Amino acid sequence: MKSEKIIKTPAGQQKVNEEKDMTMSERIFSVRIETRSQKLRKDLEELIAFVGGMQIKDMSDPGGYDLFIVDIGEEHGKDLQFVGNILSAGVAGEVFLTSPKTNPEILIEALRIGAKEFFPQPLNGEEVKDALIKFKVRAQKDRTKVIAVPAKRGKIIDVLGSKGGVGTTTVAVNLATSLAGMEGVQSVALMDMNLLFGDIPLFLGIEPVFDWMEVTRNISRLDATYLMSTLYKHHSGIYVLPSPSKLMDEYKITPQVIESLLKLMHTLFDYVVIDSGQSFDDVSKVIMRMSDKVLVVTLLSLPCLINVKRLQNTFRGLGYPNDANVEIIVNRFHKNSTVSMAEAEKNLDKKFLWTIPNDYQTTMSAINQGKPLIALKTESQISKNFLDFASALSGKTQAKRNGFSWFKYLKDKS
Ligand SMILES: Nc1ncnc2c1ncn2[C@@H]1O[C@H](COP(=O)(O)OP(=O)(O)O)[C@@H](O)[C@H]1O
Ligand SMILES: [Mg+2]
Known part of the structure; x- marks a missing residue:
């Protein structure tokens, strides 16, 4: 009964009572504070301790958080993108924002991305406490929305070229964006393993802030939140991790780095599509071993098919990827190829999973516009x-949005 004197208003009283019901069920909510200011952190920690029933978790925890409190600093654009990412990835149940700045643009943007509260700085302790109590009531009611650990087990799809220029990047980019357009697919990531010569930003018309380097540099603090803050969210809905455009020896991607990264990524995404180019080093081998599907892209030409055969033999020698997980994709398919489908399949002793038509004009036009094929104005056979x-x-059907096709949806957005 004594605790009721904390809040004096009748509305507050009701909240305190509700809070008591909650403590009976002993659900502790996880909170993460994201700020560079020690003073702000300390103030928030004290307020959280005062309200009770919440535990502050830090980065070493790989799971998600029930509540995320983010201090929006100087680079508010970047901070807000980060908040948008963690909310849409389901890493955070709710987000509260705080900032010394209160200009209307920040407030509008904060609301738009779905932040529940905004506290101007310096903090008003009563206001924060009240918001925390309300949060607990909401979180307790919404038991289905337990964030604790995202339990997804997404599929890793490795796209490997049998030769340079066969269309590995074209396949990776367009498969990823098309997967994002499937009914029930919530999240797709696209990673570029072509060190130094990664083309994904070009294909998607983006200028990402972070790349692989950022992840390897901070591998010790790699968690869901940190990862989501480094990925670039493309308007097709996919999250992109581009390759670095310069090489630095001290931040090499090691097999250990890629292993921890992929382990984390498949808990966050339904699909992780990787453009592996033609690489076949220790890092690529880890990717092949961990992938659910390795798609080998080839043309129906002798030099490419010979390479596919070499890859098949190498896979058998390594003991992975398992033959059942390897699929051959024929790109730039046309009827008059020098080697016929039947001949090629017979020689490789494998049925091809998919053929993609030859359409240089449309693929080039997509690259020149920096758009995935499904976002082009004119629907083409290759986009379909x-x-x-x-x-x-995926075994899924194409998503329909508001009665419109995914085509139209993307076109309107781009
Ligand atoms: N299905 C296709 N039909 C015609 N041209 C294609 C097709 N797929 C890719 N290309 C073209 O081939 C070139 C190389 O494609 P890219 O995806 O960059 O290959 P890679 O990543 O294997 O080097 C690009 O100019 C692209 O437009
Ligand atoms: Mg490429």
Whole structure:
């Protein structure tokens, strides 16, 4: 009964009572504070301790958080993108923002991305306490929305080229964006393993702030939140991790780095699509071993098919990826190829999973505009082909939004 004197208003009284019901069920909510200011952290920690029933978790925890309190600093654009990412990835149940700045743009943007509260600085202790109590009531009611540990087990799809220029990046980019257009697919990530020569930003018309380097540099603090803050969210809905455009020896991607990264990524995404280019080093081997599917992209030409055969033999020698997980994708398919499908399949002793038509004009036009094929203004056979491919691979149908097709949806957005 004594605790009721904390809050004097009748409305507050009711909240205190509700809070008591909650303590009976002993659900402790996890809170993460993201700020560079020690003073602000300390103030928030004290307020959280005062309200009770919440535990402050830090980065070493790989799971998600029930509540995220983010201090929006000087680079508010970047901070707000980070908040948007963690909310849409389901890493945070709710987000509260705080900032010394209170200009209307920040407030509007904060609301738009779905922040529940905004506290101007210096903090008003009563206001924060009240918001924390309300948060606990909401979180307790919404038991289905337990964030604790995201339990996804997404699929890793490794796209490997049998030769340079066969369309590995084209396949990776367009498969990823098409997968994002499938019904029930919530999150897709696209990673570029072509060190130094990664083309994904070009294909998607983006200028990402972070790349692989950022992840390897901070591998010791790699967790869901940190990862989501480094990925670039493309408007097709996919999250992109580009490759560094310069090489630095001290931040090499090691097999250990890629292993921890992929382990984390498949808990966060339904699909992780990797553009592996033609690389076949220790890092690529880890990717192959961990992938659910390795898609080998080839043309129906002798030099490419010979390489596919070499890859098949290498896989058998290594003992992975398992033959059942390897699929051959024929790109730039046309009827008059020098080697026929039947001949090629016979020689490789494997049925091809998919063929993508030859359409240089459309693929080039997409690259020149920096757009995935499904976002082009004119629907082409090759864009439809990629949606069908994504559908066949995922076993899902194309999503419809508000009665419109995914095509239109993306076109409107781009
Ligand atoms: N299905 C296709 N039909 C015609 N041209 C294609 C097709 N797929 C890719 N290309 C073209 O091939 C070139 C190389 O593609 P890219 O995806 O960058 O290959 P890689 O990543 O294997 O080097 C690009 O100019 C692209 O437009
Ligand atoms: Mg490429």
